[in-house]
Amino acid sequence: MSSTPGPGLTLARVRGTVGWGLFAAALLLYPIVFADAFYRDIGVTFLLAAISASAWNILGGYAGQVSVGHSMFFGLGAYPPLLLYTLFGWSPLVGVPLGILLSIALAMAIGMPTFRLTGHYFSMATIAVAELIRIFVSTWAFVGGAIGLQGPATARGWWDVTFRSELPYYYLFLAVLALVLAVTAVIERRRFGFYLRAIKASERAARSLGVPVRQTKMKALVLSATFTSVAGSLYALKTGFIDPDSGFGILVSVQMVIVAALGGAGMLFGPLLGALILIPLQTATNTWFGGSGSGLTYILYGGIIVLIARFEPGGLFELWHRLAPRRWRGGDAA
Amino acid sequence: MLLEAKSVAKAFGNFWAVSGADLAVEEGEIIGLIGPNGAGKSTFFNCLAGETMPTSGRIAFNGQDVTRASPEARARAGIGRTFQVPTTFEDMSVLHNVMVGAFLRHPHRGDALDHARRIVALTGLRPEQRARSLGTPGRKRLEIARVLATDPRLLLLDESLAGLTPTELHEAIALVRRIHEMGVTIVIVEHIMEVIMTLTKRVLVFNQGHVIASGTPEAVVRDEAVIEAYLGRAHRRHQES
Numbered sequence: 001m002s003s004t005p006g007p008g009l010t011l012a013r014v015r016g017t018v019g020w021g022l023f024a025a026a027l028l029l030y031p032i033v034f035a036d037a038f039y040r041d042i043g044v045t046f047l048l049a050a051i052s053a054s055a056w057n058i059l060g061g062y063a064g065q066v067s068v069g070h071s072m073f074f075g076l077g078a079y080p081p082l083l084l085y086t087l088f089g090w091s092p093l094v095g096v097p098l099g100i101l102l103s104i105a106l107a108m109a110i111g112m113p114t115f116r117l118t119g120h121y122f123s124m125a126t127i128a129v130a131e132l133i134r135i136f137v138s139t140w141a142f143v144g145g146a147i148g149l150q151g152p153a154t155a156r157g158w159w160d161v162t163f164r165s166e167l168p169y170y171y172l173f174l175a176v177l178a179l180v181l182a183v184t185a186v187i188e189r190r191r192f193g194f195y196l197r198a199i200k201a202s203e204r205a206a207r208s209l210g211v212p213v214r215q216t217k218m219k220a221l222v223l224s225a226t227f228t229s230v231a232g233s234l235y236a237l238k239t240g241f242i243d244p245d246s247g248f249g250i251l252v253s254v255q256m257v258i259v260a261a262l263g264g265a266g267m268l269f270g271p272l273l274g275a276l277i278l279i280p281l282q283t284a285t286n287t288w289f290g291g292s293g294s295g296l297t298y299i300l301y302g303g304i305i306v307l308i309a310r311f312e313p314g315g316l317f318e319l320w321h322r323l324a325p326r327r328w329r330g331g332d333a334a
Numbered sequence: 335m336l337l338e339a340k341s342v343a344k345a346f347g348n349f350w351a352v353s354g355a356d357l358a359v360e361e362g363e364i365i366g367l368i369g370p371n372g373a374g375k376s377t378f379f380n381c382l383a384g385e386t387m388p389t390s391g392r393i394a395f396n397g398q399d400v401t402r403a404s405p406e407a408r409a410r411a412g413i414g415r416t417f418q419v420p421t422t423f424e425d426m427s428v429l430h431n432v433m434v435g436a437f438l439r440h441p442h443r444g445d446a447l448d449h450a451r452r453i454v455a456l457t458g459l460r461p462e463q464r465a466r467s468l469g470t471p472g473r474k475r476l477e478i479a480r481v482l483a484t485d486p487r488l489l490l491l492d493e494s495l496a497g498l499t500p501t502e503l504h505e506a507i508a509l510v511r512r513i514h515e516m517g518v519t520i521v522i523v524e525h526i527m528e529v530i531m532t533l534t535k536r537v538l539v540f541n542q543g544h545v546i547a548s549g550t551p552e553a554v555v556r557d558e559a560v561i562e563a564y565l566g567r568a569h570r571r572h573q574e575s
Contacts, residue, residue, distance in 0.1 A: 189443060190443055191437040191441055194434050194437055195434070197423065197426060197434075198423055201421075201424055201425065201426070202421045202423065204385075204405075204421060205417065205421040205422070205423070206434070207404070208406075208415050208417075208481070209409055209434055209481065209484055210406050210409030210410050210435075210438040211434070213406065
């Protein structure tokens with residue numbers, strides 16, 4: 001992550017590039033090697049979790065503003081595609097930009113008051129807003145109320161983004177994930193990324209160096225909300241169904257936090273690593289314990305939160321850095 | 335006049351931490367603010383830095399009123415500050431810490447990187463080291479480097495040299511000298527008289543929210559009111575007898 005080459009660091013960077021190149025190749029080949037629908041579905045779920053958590057990571061990880069209400073943007077992205085289809089029979093794709101616009105509007109509206117709060121108070125405020133929206137949506141018949149909305153059952157054309165196979169979804173999601181990670185990687189190197197990390201470390205110190213804290217946080221929130229909204233749209237397109245719980249439920253928000261924190265919040269590939277571990281684990285528990293699996297998900301999440309908070313707040317990447325022998329990770333210059 | 339504070343006062347409830355302090359700083363000066371604990375110098379310092387808003391009074395920087403300006407606006411205007419307890423960005427390297435400061439005047443990464451490298455070299459820190467692994471002297475040095483990267487015209491140092499060993503102290507004094515020679519005006523809050531005596535030409539002494547004396551450091555340490563403020567009346571009675 002360091003920008004100055006020192007002794008041994010160039011080698012580390014080469015190794016890192018090769019490592020991630022191999023990982024990218026593995027992601028590209030996965031659904032072809034594991035052609036079974038079950039495994040492809042896990043792959044798609046993994047990608048969606050990685051996209052959402054990477055979107056959350058911009059605000060929660062880099063800027064340290066831990067939102068536990070990001071489902072508000074996920075839901076706002078998920079509803080419009082299916083709503084416009086239900087109302088007018090339009091392609092669900094039309095709803096994607098609408099979801100983004102709504103999410104940006106909501107981000108700006110909640111950013112103003114909530115950024116006055118810090119730490120846990122900010123987190124609690126975001127939970128409250130997300131829950132308010134969930135309850136409101138479940139009582140509003142226009143958007144399907146508690147029952148929810150459905151998408152096209154069979155595709156009228158490619159523009160309905162409704163496929164029998166998991167394969168098109170897999171590569172669509174992979175492309176979006178690549179986009180989110182690319183944007184994050186660019187941010188990380190630029191002034192904006194430095195300002196986010198400075199704000200996370202100490203707002204007071206950041207201010208004293210001329211960092212416009214309020215605007216910087218707002219930019220991070222808007223960007224984070226945009227990508228989370230896209231994640232929600234992708235979910236709706238793939239599932240063809242959305243209800244208040246799967247769109248605005250707290251579990252949606254909590255998953256983003258856990259996936260990012262498990263791998264390493266505020267690190268480019270943290271959410272990816274987190275999703276790589278959590279999603280297979282979650283699928284396994286759901287499969288073994290059948291329909292009662294969703295309750296078990298809560299227990300799993302709770303357990304992971306306790307473990308991360310107690311033993312490794314930096315996530316698995318931090319653990320790796322602490323434990324791995326120097327020659328494995330290529331040796332830091334220091 | 336680079337900085338002009340006029341009858342600055344700050345009340346916390348009924349308690350006046352600072353009651354009517356004046357300070358005029360010419361470009362190129364090094365001014366010391368001293369006084370016993372709780373004298374109000376830190377509160378006054380925070381009013382200058384924009385951390386606390388004065389209850390009354392006026393602060394002008396470079397001819398512009400900054401009394402109510404935010405810390406970030408002051409940084410943009412050219413007022414830099416350090417903290418009494420160092421607040422470095424722990425997870426970032428020394429170089430990246432300094433880059434945060436450098437980005438203020440150099441929005442592009444490459445320029446900020448070059449600028450930060452120059453500043454880090456000046457302070458003798460290792461650019462790759464994580465801030466977390468620095469000791470107190472290193473942190474204080476890093477804080478100075480970070481704020482220096484914002485190209486301040488006025489630097490407010492809040493006990494930046496406290497808690498150092500004699501060798502570290504001499505290195506730190508040399509660093510402040512070098513910064514001053516670069517043309518930066520400095521206001522320094524300090525307990526250590528060695529720092530005040532060697533660095534400053536003019537000193538303001540605070541006691542119980544008032545400026546009780548000002549002048550050259552040599553004159554101030556002989557001032558009766560100052561001696562009394564530091565050592566109490568008993569000391570004077572003892573001397574007289």
